[in-house]
Amino acid sequence: MSATKEKILDTALELFNEQGINAITVRHIAQSMGISHGNLQYHYANTDLIIQALYDRLAARFDELLQAAPAQLSDELEAFRKGVEASYQLIYSFRFIFLYFVEIGRRLPAITKHYKDNLKKRKPQFMQLFTIMQQKGIFRKDIPEEVLELFIHQVFIVSDFWLSSNEITLQLSGKKALDYYNKIFWNMFYPYLTAKGLKQLQDSQ
Template sequence: MDTKTKIVQTALALFNEQGVDVITVRHIAKEMGISHGNLCYHFPNTDTIIRQLYDQLVEQLTSQIGGVITGPLSLNRLAELVGEVMQMLYDYRFLMLDFAGIMRRIPDLRDKHRALVSSRKLAFQHILTQLRALGKLREELYDGHDDDLLEQFFIVGDFWLSSATILYEGAEENKIKHYQQVFLSLIVPCLTNKGLTEWKDIDRKKTL
């Protein structure tokens, strides 16, 4: 593993443990046992590391979501995708826990995220369209309901970790499963009878 990769991995661990407002490049260098100058040769400040970590997470998410869009779709696969995405977000949890502050602190990252959300909404709209074509999702309950549903997806997806940090009282190992179920509950009222039948047949021990 090269020095740059080690810096990014060490920073991720420290950011997850203590947050971006506490950790400096000097903390990261000390944790790695390298000089401050050596670290700054690769990353002059923590904002550049945060950008790198954000891009890594986006790349992983894009790969995972793209596989579902291009492959055969089922409600079971959708449930699995939600769990996989939430695990990825948990692995980069500092970004989600300090989300608003990071976006204010790094304006170009905020602009990049806005563009990402626009493209992600198109991807998720494609999933809704596929589910309708399969007869598993009802038509819009009212004009613009899909837009509102997608907005709910992103609100829960971006901020569930903040809520969990404050309100969740269950076992840590069950946290992702719990919020996976919360997320998925958004789509259940929109399912057709066919969709509901499939939903009830899902092996919840494997997907939730």
């Protein structure tokens, strides 16, 4: 990708995060960059194409996180915690996507399809992780598989939509938001952890 296209995406990400997708046009992005409207449209004809490119960038960075993590995530809760923390930081960096996800999905159905396909792919990865944690005595072994599957869905709901809840309730920003919603995430795990798991969780926080 050219340096100009990278700069367009960087500028658009900043503006979308600050003002939302409805307040920002191609002209706003061009003006912020100090280039002509026509020059920007040579690379991206409209904001939908920019949003798609930013979503693709987000998806690629999530894939990088997960590719780097498997060996660590199968170890102990501390490694898992670091992976979750990195994921939440990434979500916050691309927060406009999550705050406007329903509208974006209606405008760009390919994004909705990718998200659904991604959930299907991630589910067995989490099931494998929880199985390893059960074998290590971190997760309880008496949890029915159906309950674990529902828990995974709960994890995705909280992780992908905590920004929307924050927007209409606490309105925290930056580190305060990340710290608070990471705490909410980990509190979901308490009923599923053994005494060993609870100790590891407490030690990692």
